Amino acid sequence: MTNQDLLKTLKKDDTLYISLSGRWTALSAEPILHTLSQIELSGVQKVCLSLQDLVKLDTTGAYILSKFINGFKEFGILVHKQDISPTALSLLKQVSDFAYEPKRDSFSPSYRRWIEGVGEKCFAGYRKSLHFIEFIGEVCLGTFRMIRHPHQFRYLSFFGFVERVGVHALPIIGLISFLIGVVLAYQGVGQLAKFGAEIFTVNLVGVSVLREVGILLTAIVVAGRSGSAFAAQIGSMKLNEEVDAIQTFGLSPVDVLVIPRITALLVALPLLAVYSGVLGILGGAVMIMNLVDISFQTFLSQLKAAVSLSTFWVGFIKAPVFAVIIGLVGCFEGLNVKGGAESVGEKTTLAVVESIFLVLVLDAAFSILFSYLGV
Amino acid sequence: MKRKAVIEIQGLVNTFGDQVIHDHLNLKVYEGEILGIVGGSGSGKTVLMRSIIGLHSYDKGEIRVFGQKSFQKDVKAQWGILFQNGGLISSLTAAENIAIPMREIAHIPEKIIDELVGLKLNRVGLPPEAASKYPSQLSGGMVKRVALARALALDADLLFLDEPTAGLDPIAAARFDELILQLQESLNLTIFIITHDLDTLYRTCSRLGAIVDKKIFTGTASQLQRMDHPWVQDYFNGPRSRAALKSKELL
Numbered sequence: 001m002t003n004q005d006l007l008k009t010l011k012k013d014d015t016l017y018i019s020l021s022g023r024w025t026a027l028s029a030e031p032i033l034h035t036l037s038q039i040e041l042s043g044v045q046k047v048c049l050s051l052q053d054l055v056k057l058d059t060t061g062a063y064i065l066s067k068f069i070n071g072f073k074e075f076g077i078l079v080h081k082q083d084i085s086p087t088a089l090s091l092l093k094q095v096s097d098f099a100y101e102p103k104r105d106s107f108s109p110s111y112r113r114w115i116e117g118v119g120e121k122c123f124a125g126y127r128k129s130l131h132f133i134e135f136i137g138e139v140c141l142g143t144f145r146m147i148r149h150p151h152q153f154r155y156l157s158f159f160g161f162v163e164r165v166g167v168h169a170l171p172i173i174g175l176i177s178f179l180i181g182v183v184l185a186y187q188g189v190g191q192l193a194k195f196g197a198e199i200f201t202v203n204l205v206g207v208s209v210l211r212e213v214g215i216l217l218t219a220i221v222v223a224g225r226s227g228s229a230f231a232a233q234i235g236s237m238k239l240n241e242e243v244d245a246i247q248t249f250g251l252s253p254v255d256v257l258v259i260p261r262i263t264a265l266l267v268a269l270p271l272l273a274v275y276s277g278v279l280g281i282l283g284g285a286v287m288i289m290n291l292v293d294i295s296f297q298t299f300l301s302q303l304k305a306a307v308s309l310s311t312f313w314v315g316f317i318k319a320p321v322f323a324v325i326i327g328l329v330g331c332f333e334g335l336n337v338k339g340g341a342e343s344v345g346e347k348t349t350l351a352v353v354e355s356i357f358l359v360l361v362l363d364a365a366f367s368i369l370f371s372y373l374g375v
Numbered sequence: 376m377k378r379k380a381v382i383e384i385q386g387l388v389n390t391f392g393d394q395v396i397h398d399h400l401n402l403k404v405y406e407g408e409i410l411g412i413v414g415g416s417g418s419g420k421t422v423l424m425r426s427i428i429g430l431h432s433y434d435k436g437e438i439r440v441f442g443q444k445s446f447q448k449d450v451k452a453q454w455g456i457l458f459q460n461g462g463l464i465s466s467l468t469a470a471e472n473i474a475i476p477m478r479e480i481a482h483i484p485e486k487i488i489d490e491l492v493g494l495k496l497n498r499v500g501l502p503p504e505a506a507s508k509y510p511s512q513l514s515g516g517m518v519k520r521v522a523l524a525r526a527l528a529l530d531a532d533l534l535f536l537d538e539p540t541a542g543l544d545p546i547a548a549a550r551f552d553e554l555i556l557q558l559q560e561s562l563n564l565t566i567f568i569i570t571h572d573l574d575t576l577y578r579t580c581s582r583l584g585a586i587v588d589k590k591i592f593t594g595t596a597s598q599l600q601r602m603d604h605p606w607v608q609d610y611f612n613g614p615r616s617r618a619a620l621k622s623k624e625l626l
Binding site: 026027033063091098339 | 452465466477480481482483484487490491493494495497498509510511512527528529530557560561562563
C-alpha cells in the first residue's frame, strides 16, 4: 500500500490540506502511522482535513487520526475538519471519550525484588509444609474412619484405580525392567570377566534388581503415570467445582477422592514391584545365558545362592512407603489447584517432581537405616 | 432492496451418532443486521455457530462466509468471536489477550497496541486495573467483557457472540446491549448472537432465528410470535417474553 492510497496533502500558503482516502483500519495501521510521520509541518498554521474519499474507518484508524489531530492542537495549529460522515464523527468522539493512558506497574529495584522473591518463596514453602502435614493428618483420620466403618469405603472406585494404576502399568513396567536387567547383566559381565568371575553377574543382577532397581523403577514410573494423573484428575474436579459439590453433600473429599486412590496404590505398587523384580531378573538371565555359556538351571542355582528371602524383603518393604508418598503428593497437589487450567498443569508437574524427589530421598534414608541394622 | 448475505448456509446436516442436530438447515445472515438465535437447550445453537466458523466439521451442506468456503487469514481478520466461557488464554493477562488479534493478525505497531488495548478495555467498561490481571483473577462478568474486547479488537465486520450476557448483572447486561447497538451503528457490523436473554433479544436484534425441529425459522419478533409451533409459542408468548417485550415498549 503506498502513501498515495491513504492521504494526499496540498500546501497553500500557511494552510495544509489533507485529504484522507482508502481504508483506515486496523489492518493498515502500520502504513498509516508511517504516512502520518512523513507529513511536513514546517510553517503550517492551519490544517484542513477532508474525509470525503475515506472508504472505511474503524476504531484503530479513528484512534490514530484523533491522536494525530490532538498533536496539531498541541503545536498550536488550527484544525478544520470537513466532509465527515456522521458515523466517522461518532467514532472519533467514541475514541476520544474512551481513550486513556494505560497504567504501568511501578517497578521496585531488581535487588529488592530478588530479596522479596526469596522471602516469598521461603514463606510459601513453610506454609505448604504446614498444609501438607495437615493433609496427612486428614488422610490418617479418614483412614481410621474407614477402618471403623468399612462400609463407607468406596470399593468401586478403589478397584477402578487398582486397574488403572496397576494392570494398565504392566506392559511399560515389564518392558523397562526387562531391559534394565539386560543392561545390568551386560555391564556386569564386561567388568567381572576381567577377574574371570562372570558367574557373579547373577549375584549382581539378582541383588541390585531385588533390593533397589526394581522397586525404584516401579516407583518412578508410577509417580510419572499415576501421581500425575491423580493431580490432574483432582485438579480439574477442583476447577469444575466438583470438589466443592462433594463437600456440600456432607462428604469429605479425602474419603471420596484421596483414600481410594492411595489404597489402590498401596495394593498395586508392591505387586508391580514384585513383577518388576521378576522381569528384571529374567532380562538379566537372557543376557547372561547369551554372553556366558551357562544354562538356565545353573543361573537359577547361582541366584538361589546369591539372594535370600531377606534380600527380597529389604526391597519389597519400601514399596508401600513409596506408594503412600506418591498418592499423598499427587492428591495434595491436585487439591491445591486453583484459578485456571494453567494451574492444573503446574500442579501436575509439581506432583511428579516432588514425588520422585521424595521417593529418592526416602530410598537413601532406607539405605542408611539398613546399613545401621546391618541387613 | 437486495441485501448482501454475509453468511449463507445451505442444507446443513449435523449428527452426533444417531442423534440428528441439524437436518438440512438453511440460513442467510445479511450485512449490517443483528441476528439473534434462540432455541432450547441442546437444540444446536452453539454447534451451528461452530459449524460456521469452521470449528466443527459438519456432515453435509455448504457454508459460505463472505462468499468463501474455506477460511484463510483474511476472513479471520474480518470476524470476531466471543466464546461462551470467554476462551481467554489463561497464561496471558487481560491486556495481552486483547492484543492477540492486533499483534497476530493486523501486525499493528507495538507502540500503539497498549493504547488501543486501553481504549478497548474502557469501551467495554473495564477499569484500568483489570489490564494486568490474569483470567483466573477476573470475575465471570469481567471475563466476558475482556472476551468481548478481544472479539472487537480489530473492529471485525462480523461478530459472533455466544451467550454474551449470561452471567452478567442486569446493569452490565443492559450496558452490553447499548454497546452492541452503538458498535453496530458506527461500524455497520453484522452480528450473530446466541442468547437466552430476552431483553437483549428484543432490544438489539433486528431479526430472530429460532432453532426448532432441527431447522431454523427466521423473522422479526412479531412474525415469530404468530408462528404456529408449540415451542415458539411457549417461548415468545411466555410470561418472561411478554415482560421483556413490554419493557422494551416502555423504553
